[in-house]
Amino acid sequence: MLPRMASSKLVRTERALFLFAETLFSDHSGPPARQRVESLARDAVALLVATTPRARLMFSVCLFVVLWVAPLFIRRAPGLARLPLPLRVAALEKMEHTAAGAALVLAVKAVLCILWYEQPESVAGIGVDPPCQPGVRRSLPVLSGGVA
C-alpha cells in the first residue's frame, strides 16, 4: 500500500529538509548544532515514509519549489542552497509574506516544527513544559500561577 521511497530520493529529500531546517531554526548566533538538524531531517523523512505516495509527492513539490524559488523573492538567482544563511533567512521570510508562497512555506515548516518542538531541548528553549510521560502523572497545575 505504501511503496517505499527510492533511496536516492530519500537522500535528496533529507538534504533539502536539512537546508530548510537549518535556516528556519537559526538565530543571530547562527544555525543550531549540526547533529540536531541532521536528526530532525532524518525524523522528517521517517514521517514522510509513513505517509502515502500522494502526500509525499505534495510535500516534496512544496519543499523543492520553495528551495528553488525563494531566492527570487529577494531578487537572487534560483536555488536557496547557493545563498549564505542570512540571505536564505531573508528569502524564506519574504516568500512567507506572500499569499502564494505562504502555503508552500507552511507545509514544510509545519512538519519540521512539529518534530523540532517535540525535542525537550527545543521546548525548554521557548519556555514550554516538556511532554508528560505515562506513569508520571502530573498533578493539574492549571489554577496555580494566578488564575482569577
Added chain:
Amino acid sequence: MSVISGRTLMGPAKPLSLSTDVVIVGSGASGAVVAAELAEAGQKVVILEEGPHLLPADLGKMRPSETMRRGWREAGMSFTVPIGDSPAINLMVGRCVGGSSVMTGGVCFRTPDHILHEWVEELGLRSLSPEAMAPHFDEVERRCHIELVPEHMRSRSTVLYGQGAERLGYSLAPNRRNTKDCDGCSRCNFGCPHQAKWSVDLTYLPRAQAAGAEVFADARVEEILLHGDQAIGVAGRLLDAEGQPGRRLVVHARRVILACGGMHTPRLLQDAGIADRLAAVGEGMTLHPSMRVMARFDEPVYGWRGALQSAHSEAFVDERITLMSVFVPTGVLAATLPGIGHSHKRRAEMAPYLAVFGGLIHDDPGGRVLSRRSPLGLLMGQTEPVVTYRMSQRDRRGVSRMLRILAETFFAAGAREVFLPILGGPPGFPEGGLSADDLRRVDLDRIPSQRFECASQHPLGSCRMGLSSDDAVVDEQGQVFGLRELFVVDSSILPTSLGVNPQVTVMAMATRLSQQLRERPLPPLT
C-alpha cells in the same frame, strides 16, 4: 484486551480464511459499539481493523509525531481538494484499533434536539426522534463515563476567553467528556497515555472480546463479497509492520457491517460497484470545517495546561457556529506564526503567552468522496480516497463571522494582538499579528478561501440514511438499499451535519442499529 495482529499471521502463502456470523469492518466508535452489542447477544463476531493496536502505555512512550505516523491516516497529511472559493481542509482521522475514538479530545455532545427534529420532520426519519434516541444516548453516556469538565480543569487560555465572552454578553458552558481521573495533560489527540479517556478500545472492544468477538488489527478490507444481491463476506490483505500488504484474508459471513468512517465506507461501496446503482454514495459529505484564532497576552497563559477541550459556547448556533476551547501542539503553534530564523524564534518564544480558541461551522453538504475510477481518483486516489469540498456561500460568510467573533472576544479579554488563520497574513499585515484597530480594517469576506487554514476531524454523511435510494444509501435499519445483509453503521450515515462534535451521535446511532440487528434473523452462510 488481546488483539490478533495481521503481522503475526503473515507466513503461509494460502489465504487466511475465516467464517463467522457477522464481520464488522472498522473498529472505531461505531464498529466497536455494534461488535459489543452483537457479541453479547450471542452472535459470532469478527472485527477487521486496518490500523495497528496501540496500547495506552505505547501511546505514552511515543512522541506525538510517532502517534501520527502509526495511528493517523496518512500520518495526518490528508487534505481536501478545494472546489471554487473553498479552503483546502486538513482531514484528520484515526487509523488504529479504536479508530478516531482513540484520538478525540473527549468532547461529548448529544445530537441537538433541533437536528433530530429536522431529521424527523424534513427527512421523514421517525426512528431518530429525540424520544426514540434518548435511551441510546443514556446507554452510551453510561458506558463511556461521560462527565462534566470541572471549571478548575480549564486552561488559562480558556479562562481568558471566557472572561472576554462575558464582557461581550455571552458565556461559555462546560464541556462533557468521556473521561475519568483526567489530569489535564492535554495529549488527547495523540491518544491518552493514562487510560483516562474512555475511548472504545478501553470500553466497548474489551466487552465485545469478553463475549467472544475476535479483533484483528493490521487487516485491511479491500472488497465486499457479493452473491447476487446479498453480501456474503469480505476480502482483503493482512499488513506488515510497515503497512505493506501481505497475505490475503477472506472472511465468509452471514452479515457484513461496514464501520470504516465517512471517508472509507463510500470507498468500499464504490469499489464493489454499488455506487453505480446508488447515486448518493460518496456524495453530500459534511466536514464541520474548524478554525482557531491565537491571541497574545501580556501575562503568561501556559495554554497547554488543562483539559484539551473544556468549554464551549452555543451563543452563535443560530448562525451555524459552535465555539470550542482547544489548544494546539507547540510545533503547530510555532509553525503557523510567521517567521524564519531569528524572527521565528522570537515568535515561538511567545508560545507561553498565547491563548487559543476555536470554532466549527455547521456546514452544508459540500464534500464528495471520489471513486478511484474518476479522473482525479485515477491520478491521486489509488491508496487513499480523494475528497473534494465546495464550501457554500453561507458557510463562507460563517467563516468570516466566526473568526471575527473569536478575535473580538480575545480583545475584550485584554489580548494585545491576535493571529488569524490566514496564510501569508491578512492583506496588508504580512507579519500576521493584528491589533483591535487593524482587525476593524480587515475585510474577511474578501479574502480568497484558499488562504484560510482549516481542519476537519468530522467527515460525516457520505452514505447518508434516508427513506429512498434516490437520495440516500442506507435505510432506517442501516441496510444498503437493494442489497441484503450489507449494513453501514458509522459516521457516513448521518443525514446532515450536526454543528457539534459527533462521537456520541455516531455511537448512539450504532447502539440503536445494533439493537435492531440483534433481533433480525441471520441468513444461512452462503
